[in-house]
Amino acid sequence: MNITHVRLLTVPVSDQDAAKEFYAGKLGFEVVMDRSMGPVRWLQLAPKGAETNVVLADHVPGAAPGSVHGLMLETSDLDADCEHLRGAGVEVEGPQDLPWGRQATLTDPDGNGIVLAAR
Numbered sequence: 001m002n003i004t005h006v007r008l009l010t011v012p013v014s015d016q017d018a019a020k021e022f023y024a025g026k027l028g029f030e031v032v033m034d035r036s037m038g039p040v041r042w043l044q045l046a047p048k049g050a051e052t053n054v055v056l057a058d059h060v061p062g063a064a065p066g067s068v069h070g071l072m073l074e075t076s077d078l079d080a081d082c083e084h085l086r087g088a089g090v091e092v093e094g095p096q097d098l099p100w101g102r103q104a105t106l107t108d109p110d111g112n113g114i115v116l117a118a119r
Contacts (some may be wrong), residue, residue: 005051005052006051006052007051007052007053008044008052008053008054008055009052009053009054009055009071010054010055010057010060010063011054011055011056011057011068011071011108011112012057012058012060012063012064012065012066012067012068012110012112013056013057013058013065013108013109013110013112014058014065014110015058015109015110016041016043016056016057016058018109019043019056019108019109019110020034020043020045020056022090022108022109023045023054023056023108024045025088026085026088026089026090027047027073027085028047028048029045029046029047029054030045030046030047030048031043031044031045032044032045032046032053040059041058042055043055043056043057044056047073054071065110065111065112066107066110066111066112067112068112068113069112069113070113070115071112071113071114071115072103072114072115072117073114073115073116073117074117074118074119075116075117075118075119076119078095078102078103078104078116078117078118079095081116082094082095082104082116085106085116090106091106091107092104092105092106092116093105093106094116095116095118101117101118102117102118103115103116103117103118104116
């Protein structure tokens, strides 16, 4: 096997514009691609410099908006990011010190679960 990394993770959402505002506007992701291809809009974002991108899709067969849980994002300053998100109106639980590390949890507008973890 020669797999090097996860390229894309699809997150099912009900409103791509609201999801884009959350992931780009509040989490600071960069828009990699936002293009309509017929009836489908391809909305791809990523943290700056990341190899793994997130696709915010409003039609994913077999996956309902809000069905992703445990999307883990790493941060170099968990406390500052939690305060930034709270200041932007995002409800954040934590941070907490857990046996496996320090982390906080939040959800996107559809209820997809996100873990923000310290390095």
